[in-house]
Amino acid sequence: MTQRLKEVDVVVIGVGMVGSIVAKELAAAGYKVVGLERGEARFTVPQFQSPAIHDELRFDIRKALMQDNTREAVTFRNQSSETALPIRRWESFLPGTGLGGSMVHWNGQTYRFQANDFELATRTRARYGSKFLDPDVTIQDWGVTYDDLEPHYDRFEYLLGTSGKAGNIKGKIVPGGDPHESPRSREYPTPPQKEHYSGAMFRRAASSLGYHPFPQPSSNLSQPYTNPEGVKLNACVFCGFCERYACEHFAKSVPQTIILPVLLANPNFELRTGCQVQRINLDSTRKKAKGVTYIDAAGREFEQPASLVITSSFALNNVRMLLLSRIGTPYDPTTAKGVVGRNYAYQTMSSVASFFDEDVFINPFMASGASGTIINDFAGDNFDHSGLGFIGGSFIGAVNTNGRPIQYHPVPPGTPSWGKGWKDAVIKHYNHTVMFSLHGSSVSTRQNYLDLDPTYKDAWGQPLLRMTFDFPQNDLKMAAHVTAKAVEIGKAMGAKEVAGSPRKGPYTTTQYQTTHNTGGTVMGGDPSTSVVNRYLQSWDVPNVFVIGASAYPQNASWNPTNTLGALTYWAIDAIKHKYLKNPGRLVSA
Amino acid sequence: MGSILRRCDTSRTLVLAALIAFATYGIARAETPAPASAPVCQGCHGLHGEGNGAAAIPRLAGQSAEYLRKQLEDYASGDRANPVMQNLAKPLTHADIEALATYFSTAEAPHTMNPSTANSAQLDLGHRLANQGSEIKRVQACNSCHGPDGIGVPQAAPYLAGQSAEYLTSALTSFQQRTRKDDPGGLMTSIAGQLDASDIAAAAAYFASLPSNAP
Numbered sequence: 001m002t003q004r005l006k007e008v009d010v011v012v013i014g015v016g017m018v019g020s021i022v023a024k025e026l027a028a029a030g031y032k033v034v035g036l037e038r039g040e041a042r043f044t045v046p047q048f049q050s051p052a053i054h055d056e057l058r059f060d061i062r063k064a065l066m067q068d069n070t071r072e073a074v075t076f077r078n079q080s081s082e083t084a085l086p087i088r089r090w091e092s093f094l095p096g097t098g099l100g101g102s103m104v105h106w107n108g109q110t111y112r113f114q115a116n117d118f119e120l121a122t123r124t125r126a127r128y129g130s131k132f133l134d135p136d137v138t139i140q141d142w143g144v145t146y147d148d149l150e151p152h153y154d155r156f157e158y159l160l161g162t163s164g165k166a167g168n169i170k171g172k173i174v175p176g177g178d179p180h181e182s183p184r185s186r187e188y189p190t191p192p193q194k195e196h197y198s199g200a201m202f203r204r205a206a207s208s209l210g211y212h213p214f215p216q217p218s219s220n221l222s223q224p225y226t227n228p229e230g231v232k233l234n235a236c237v238f239c240g241f242c243e244r245y246a247c248e249h250f251a252k253s254v255p256q257t258i259i260l261p262v263l264l265a266n267p268n269f270e271l272r273t274g275c276q277v278q279r280i281n282l283d284s285t286r287k288k289a290k291g292v293t294y295i296d297a298a299g300r301e302f303e304q305p306a307s308l309v310i311t312s313s314f315a316l317n318n319v320r321m322l323l324l325s326r327i328g329t330p331y332d333p334t335t336a337k338g339v340v341g342r343n344y345a346y347q348t349m350s351s352v353a354s355f356f357d358e359d360v361f362i363n364p365f366m367a368s369g370a371s372g373t374i375i376n377d378f379a380g381d382n383f384d385h386s387g388l389g390f391i392g393g394s395f396i397g398a399v400n401t402n403g404r405p406i407q408y409h410p411v412p413p414g415t416p417s418w419g420k421g422w423k424d425a426v427i428k429h430y431n432h433t434v435m436f437s438l439h440g441s442s443v444s445t446r447q448n449y450l451d452l453d454p455t456y457k458d459a460w461g462q463p464l465l466r467m468t469f470d471f472p473q474n475d476l477k478m479a480a481h482v483t484a485k486a487v488e489i490g491k492a493m494g495a496k497e498v499a500g501s502p503r504k505g506p507y508t509t510t511q512y513q514t515t516h517n518t519g520g521t522v523m524g525g526d527p528s529t530s531v532v533n534r535y536l537q538s539w540d541v542p543n544v545f546v547i548g549a550s551a552y553p554q555n556a557s558w559n560p561t562n563t564l565g566a567l568t569y570w571a572i573d574a575i576k577h578k579y580l581k582n583p584g585r586l587v588s589a
Numbered sequence: 590m591g592s593i594l595r596r597c598d599t600s601r602t603l604v605l606a607a608l609i610a611f612a613t614y615g616i617a618r619a620e621t622p623a624p625a626s627a628p629v630c631q632g633c634h635g636l637h638g639e640g641n642g643a644a645a646i647p648r649l650a651g652q653s654a655e656y657l658r659k660q661l662e663d664y665a666s667g668d669r670a671n672p673v674m675q676n677l678a679k680p681l682t683h684a685d686i687e688a689l690a691t692y693f694s695t696a697e698a699p700h701t702m703n704p705s706t707a708n709s710a711q712l713d714l715g716h717r718l719a720n721q722g723s724e725i726k727r728v729q730a731c732n733s734c735h736g737p738d739g740i741g742v743p744q745a746a747p748y749l750a751g752q753s754a755e756y757l758t759s760a761l762t763s764f765q766q767r768t769r770k771d772d773p774g775g776l777m778t779s780i781a782g783q784l785d786a787s788d789i790a791a792a793a794a795y796f797a798s799l800p801s802n803a804p
């Protein structure tokens with residue numbers, strides 16, 4: 001028996017990074033907002049404190065902070081011709097859950113995309129011609145430009161207190177930063193984190209080869225900081241337990257440390273945890289949302305009416321929410337018609353290991369999640385792709401995030417996989433190896449998409465999301481190219497041995513890569529190739545906004561979080577100043 | 590040799606034997622002999638660094654050698670402001686500092702601090718700050734860095750357990766008032782800046798109430 005609750009102005013589905021910001025802005029503007037979070041409430045004190053949080057077996061291996069995939073998983077296959085099976089153990093990507101969402105356990109790597117990325121289709125054609133791309137590649141323009149988003153990037157970075165060095169302020173190149181970056185209006189809110197020794201070695205070698213190294217922008221702060229919301233963060237202590245863990249020091253920018261104290265103090269906002277939203281309910285015209293239906297932790301079903309519904313859950317879950325609610329036409333890869341689930345992309349990760357003599361000490365355990373030194377010389381369209389047969393690129397960096405005992409065991413190729421030979425090699429190389437991260441772009445293709453699984457269901461009886469994905473040739477060629485370049489940097493560092501591991505197909509979900517799943521509810525200017533307009537408003541149902549990396553038409557060379565933060569502020573601006581003043585379509589179809 | 594022993598009475602022989610045994614007992618912890626520069630320290634801090642609670646003079650016995658070394662250097666440079674300690678630390682050579690840090694870090698001293706006069710509410714608050722921190726005050730648990738029950742993590746953080754409450758109060762206050770500016774990354778300054786006087790008193794009282802590293 002579904003209980004119908006009193007109507008509110010706004011329902012926010014998912015109180016993670018996006019949900020926290022959206023709810024805070026709307027509650028502060030005077031609207032009654034209900035935030036539905038399927039996970040638990042958790043706070044820096046006591047849930048994130050030591051020593052319990054420094055438990056590698058619990059958090060790294062057993063994924064304690066991640067979505068419980070015994071209740072809600074994703075099914076996966078490489079091709080449409082295969083049968084998708086449920087992912088029983090998260091490895092490739094690690095969807096989060098709980099108050100604060102995945103941001104609670106992110107690494108804090110905070111990059112902006114470049115101007116080129118937002119108009120990728122137009123600019124690629126202009127530079128390389130319309131025949132350059134493989135016809136199956138379906139990259140698109142976003143419908144917004146970097147200039148549209150710049151003030152919102154700035155606002156988000158100042159919310160987080162991100163530590164970095166600007167490379168381009170209003171068109172003027174600033175030494176010490178990334179000369180390839182698109183112009184920013186001012187410096188970062190806090191200076192860069194201290195450079196790791198491996199980063200210093202990388203910087204010297206990369207400079208010697210004519211590249212432009214710069215400190216990785218980090219939301220593990222270099223110094224204490226009070227953000228414009230009045231919330232205070234502390235300085236990172238380089239404990240080496242960043243990704244997959246929560247920060248006990250109030251030093252990582254997560255909703256708990258940047259905005260939740262303000263949100264939770266506002267009586268206009270009500271947080272409900274343990275609430276699994278089943279669907280967005282539409283009226284009989286199917287062009288207006290009435291609210292949502294959810295099931296609480298006691299198994300009771302509720303209907304929460306609302307004038308405005310914002311789905312701000314993890315990218316994959318946003319796509320699933322629209323499919324389960326039957327908002328928008330699902331994508332069909334055989335006809336290439338439909339939009340929901342279309343243009344799913346990921347991240348193309350490669351690595352290089354540089355092995356040094358035992359008199360070179362790397363101390364990998366002294367790390368933050370973003371203490372790295374990077375070059376963008378082979379990222380995006382920062383280099384001439386003529387004749388190479390691919391678009392896109394990777395940032396390359398000595399990115400040392402941890403030296404944790406269970407997982408960090410770099411050994412040279414040819415080392416036995418187990419036994420005394422392996423153990424000897426681990427002891428020999430543990431403190432004398434530098435790992436490079438090659439973080440590569442991901443184009444969308446006709447064949448990679450998301451839809452609902454025909455067989456498997458979640459604990460509430462609803463179909464699971466099905467993922468059909470394999471690495472396009474474009475991205476594998478890109479990975480080979482950038483890995484070769486990175487190997488040269490390793491050699492220039494004076495390593496005894498350098499081993500490059502370029503990404504190879506087929507894509508497998510059994511090896512960790514990133515949780516940078518994008519697309520499926522793509523934003524754009526054309527409703528036949530996008531699910532939401534440039535303000536992230538559903539083309540089909542104007543009182544539904546879909547805010548997440550599911551909006552990305554393809555993925556760029558950098559981590560998606562900063563861009564999502566910028567899009568969130570951009571969308572909330574439109575919602576507050578345009579939509580709520582005059583509800584209806586913000587863009588004519 | 591034998592004639593000297595025959596002239597001693599039995600009890601003196603036993604005392605001599607006991608002293609030899611006591612001296613060799615410490616081999617596992619290897620209390621090093623006090624260096625020549627030690628007397629000026631021992632005058633206030635005690636023969637084996639047992640400290641003087643009421644005078645807010647800290648216990649040094651068994652403290653992290655790296656921490657002791659850094660504090661002497663910081664007193665000498667003024668990064669940690671204290672006129673008495675600065676005058677005493679300035680004339681020390683690197684070799685002196687090394688020897689003193691080694692001596693006190695291996696010293697064993699009985700527990701001499703006054704029992705805590707804190708009430709149970711204070712001890713409860715101190716316990717919470719030590720083990721959980723405070724969400725509202727934006728401070729992490731003290732034990733995150735200072736080790737389980739504040740027993741210290743050599744090289745990273747000094748022990749707090751069994752330390753003088755008066756000394757701990759003055760140390761936290763000096764971070765808060767920025768007369769002590771020697772904490773890496775400004776971490777203690779940041780933490781102390783978020784605490785008020787009653788938090789500081791509670792944390793100090795709690796740690797003082799814990800057993801020290803006395804043998």
